[in-house]
Amino acid sequence: MLINAFRSLLSGGGIDWLSVFSQILACLFIILIVLPIHEFAHGWVAHKLGDDTPKWQGRLTLNPLASLDPLGSLGILLFGIGWAKPVQINARNFKNPKRDMAITAAAGPISNILAAFVGMLIFNVIRLFAEFLPWQVRLFIQIFFSYYVSINIMLAVFNLLPIPPLDGSRIVGAFLSDRALYTYYRYQNFIMIGLFVLLFSGVLDVPLTWLQNVVGGGLQWLANLPFEAFGVL
Secondary structure, three states: OHHHHHHHHHOOOOOOHHHHHHHHHHHHHHHHHHHHHHHHHHHHHHHHOOOOHHHHOOOOOOOHHHHOOHHHHHHHHHHOOOOOOOOOOOHHHOOOHHHHHHHHHHHHHHHHHHHHHHHHHHHHHHHOOHHHOOHHHHHHHHHHHHHHHHHHHHHHHHHOOOOOOOHHHHHHHOOOOHHHHHHHHHOHHHHHHHHHHHHHHOOOHHHHHHHHHHHHHHHHHHHHHHHHHOOOO
């Protein structure tokens, strides 16, 4: 991510400005388009399951201004991990609070997985006409989609971690007793601090990278399948 470019600049190394420009555009696309879709997915599913809280708060919209979080956006630009302004959900409005909360939580990461998949399909279509494009344009497109897809997969995998307040904790919560669930969320602030310590220490790099590769590999196989079937890739 861009933090690597800053490190290279501070150490006196060179900077690939085409790569930096491609990364910035990919990150801005994530911030202004994909993160609002992620939050809209939460709100829309909650609305369909009986909770109108997102609707009352004006969050059933794709307007990026409704979801923009400055610190979370900076995280996307620098590290490829960030967040938008969360949609508020009131589980008491659900017929089955635990189950419906889990479904609502899963909608966000699923939207990122679908966004990554669509990006792969678009890139495959562009590849069919790549020979007609200047090499600088081909390189820009390759870098842009590489970051766009990787950030989406990273966001999906990260959000599915079973750690409060991430979406994965809501999914796991569907299988916990009320007492266990209370304890689970009672210490969520301490758990989240521990998560960030593990992230910045690099302890989670290997398992997260492995999960991203598994998800990315599966999506790439699916995205290539229709093109390979017709022998165009």
